[in-house]
Amino acid sequence: MKVIQHSVQTLQTALISKRHDLVELYSKYTREERRLLEEGFQADQLGSLFQPITVHSDSDWIPAHPEEPQDFESFYRDPYRKTPDSNHSTIYIQTIGSFGEAGAQTDQYVEWLRDYCQAFFYGLSVKLLPPVTVAETRCSFRINSNSCNLQILTGDLLRFLEKRKPKDAFCIVGLTMIDLYPKDSWNFVFGQASLSSGMGVFSFARYDDNFYSRNYAGRLRKQLQPKQGDYSVFDGYYTPPISSTLLLRSCKTMTHEIGHMFGILHCQWLNCVMQGSNHLEESDRRPLDFCPVCLRKIQVAIGFEIAERYQAILRWIQEDQSPTSHQPVPHFPKPTEAFHTSRLWLCRCLDILQSI
Secondary structure, three states: OEEEHHHHHHHHHHHHHHHHHHHHHHHHHHHHHHHHHHHHHHOOOOOOOOOOOOEOOOOOHHHOOOOOOOOOOHHHHHHOOOOOOEEOOOOEEEEEOOOOOOOOHHHHHHHHHHHHHHHHEEEEEEEOOOOHHHHHHHHOOOOOOOEEEEEEEHHHHHHHHHHOOOOOEEEEEEEOOOEOOOOOOOOOOOOOEEEEHHHEEEHHHHHOOOOOOOOOOOOOOOOOOOOOOOOOOHHHOOOOOOOOOHHHHHHHHHHHHHHHHHHOOOOOOOOOOOOOOOOOHOOOOOHOOHHHHHHHHHHHEEEOOOOHHHHHHHHHHHHOOOOOOOOOOOOOOOHHHHHHHHHHHHHHHHHHOOOO
């Protein structure tokens, strides 16, 4: 186990920069906003809002994938990063395949994801596209020879999303409960994106607590050998039950991957939702939100008030989602028990931002 400690000077440069124009831009934050952002300089202190990254093993992301750290200045100067504008200010979510038995709870789960995404990327519009079946994508698929579960090909899904992408989209994100693979030689992939095109597809299949056990319900018991183009194998196929843990993991993955579409690379400064992860245990260690360096990146890209964004996320956690229709439909409470630590953290942040 190794704790990655950065000096205060290193973190100051990563957050503020030494360029005069970026220092001046930073000075436009309020005193309270600067105090919050500079909490990251105290990461070595017990109880600090922002904690250093702890590498638990060589299989973790940072030792397995050496990358050049991206400070704020590098992000700001990147000529290829995408920034929302008046003509491209909507994030579109496209669900692919079943998200559970058709009904009110499944519909609510997708709405919860949409609403969370809109609070997280505060200031942008987030819209759901009509759901599509796997058959409608015409993608290739296979049965994984090791885990015996169904998988769909990411490249085909990205080509499908490209055709579905609305003209006013900042990006389009495909979400599925079916496992993914990028090519025949790979065992699986959590997701794949084309950042230059503002598209990505991501799976929550492996966020089922039982995925890696032999009694996983998505394992096909029969020695099926489905033919390409015969999508009947997906009819009634298993999807993970909706739980608080699944919702938390889904929110983290969705916002992490959309964060990449703004040009934010994997974070190596402090504990952050933008940290890379090689496995579920490492993903679960990531916090729900940005570190100060990445928060400044997304704030500059979108232009929100930091306190208003935190308030929107906190409202999403605390407020139950009531039915929006006047029709008598079953109502399922939002399972946010797993967000308890994040709720307390957001309250501490707002205490700083709202102090007089």
